[in-house]
Amino acid sequence: MMRRRTTLLTGCTALALALGATACGGGPVTAGGGDKALSGQTVTVAGVWTGSEQKNFQKVLDAFSEKTGAKTQFISTGDNVSTVVGSKIEGGNAPDVVMVPQVGVLQQFAKKGWLQKLSATTEKSVDSNYAPVWKKYGSVDGTLYGLYFKAAHKSTVWYSPDALNQAGVKPPKTYDEMLKAGHTISDSGLAAFAVAGEDGWTLTDWFENIYLSQAGPEKYDALAAHKLKWTDPSVVKALTTLGKLFKDKQLIAGGQKEALNTDFPGSVEKVFGPKPQAGMVYEGDFVAGVAHDQFGKTIGKDADFFPFPSVDGGTAPVVSGGDAAAVLKDGKNAKAGMKLLEYLATPEAAAVWAKAGGFLSPNKKLDLSSYGDDVTRATAKSLIAAGDSVRFDMSDQAPAAFGGTKGAGEWKLLQDFLRDPSNPKATAAQLEDAAAKAYQG
Secondary structure (H helix, E strand, O other): OOOOOOOOOOOOOOOOOOOOOOOOOOOOOOOOOOOOOOOOOEEEEEEOOOHHHHHHHHHHHHHHHHHHOOEEEEEEOOOOHHHHHHHHHHOOOOOOEEEEOOHHHHHHHHHOOOEOOOOHHHHHHHHHHOOHHHHHHHEEOOEEOOEEEEEEEOOEEEEOHHHHHHHOOOOOOEHHHHHHHHHHHHHOOOEEEOOOOOOHHHHHHHHHHHHHHHHOHHHHHHHHOOOOOOOOHHHHHHHHHHHHHHOOOOOEOOHHHHHHOOOHHHHHHHHHOOOOOEEEEEOOOOHHHHHHHOOOOOEOOOEEEEEOOEOOOOOOOOEEEEEEEEEEOOOOOHHHHHHHHHHHOOHHHHHHHHHHOOOEOOOOOOOHHHOOOHHHHHHHHHHHHHHHHOEEOHHHHOOHHHHOOOOOHHHHHHHHHHHOOOOHHHHHHHHHHHHHHHHHO
16 A cells, blocks of 8 residues: 555556536535535545555545535546646646655645645644644645545564464564564465565565664664665665565565565465465555455454564664645645545544554544454554654655656665665665655756
């Protein structure tokens, strides 16, 4: 989910949707005013979401419409948000609001002059409702451009309790214990892990959790900012650790070849679908939404998670991601778009999706009872409790050319590494070459 991510990528919705946003009359309206002063106006919103995530976000947009009278239209961009939004702007057909799934892309949009500074109302909500780290990631050069509406807890390993029970395995506390447990699961008849290698972003998430725990937060921050080169021994060590999993045919459902042909929803299906092929799947909290919505699993009973385990004696990692709402200057109805963000900053808006499931909010004012099950509540509580110690998804902080583009940069190079993990040092050198070009650009 994104995602890269923080998002559920179930395919690319056709982009040939008429944007048709027209600025109509109407005075100012508060997000919760309910005076219908935005009647007749249409707010267009672009984002990566498809499937159940798009349906659930539409419930939030519908609640905004109910309050303000504004109509909304959602355009699914697929993976390449920056490319799609850029072409819309160039074509004079920009959406009003874009849900940006990468910090690096938000910075790119701001530096190109595409974004509006968020309103004082939204900024006040962020200051009072969010840990400071979320404002930091939503700001560029001290100006707030992005409101983090949806967050992801990306340090969760999801499993079938039946599969672990059958193998006599308990949730592991360390990475080595996890691989050992994987072999035990494999001996009982199922592969250990379903790996979504077709989606390169899932592989970056594997790397980031290992790296944060093994190398520590200071090196993580330095690598994320490209102040540390990818050829650093700490990177080679993390790739070597990841390669142990990738090259072990007992651990990956269908081996490397099948993993490279498995997308994120497909990896969840291999564990929680009608014909299970694996006992575990690593990805963020949004796995629960797919397991529940698409395969009817009861979260906490048929599907559960354990925290991504510590690596080589390091601290267990807490990696997060998120989708930031931003207002485009070139949108035909950007003023109404700004009102949408004022609404999205409220716990009331977050509660709509929280009740629908497959969602975490970084808004600490959201009542945890809004979440529909104990597992999601526990995940949300963990994310909020982590406060400023959360480390944001590293690839999401990178320029899109390196950390957020299908078939390029880190996504492609880690897919190549999954295909052949025999030379971590060479992969590190290729990653550094790609990073150097992207960060200079």
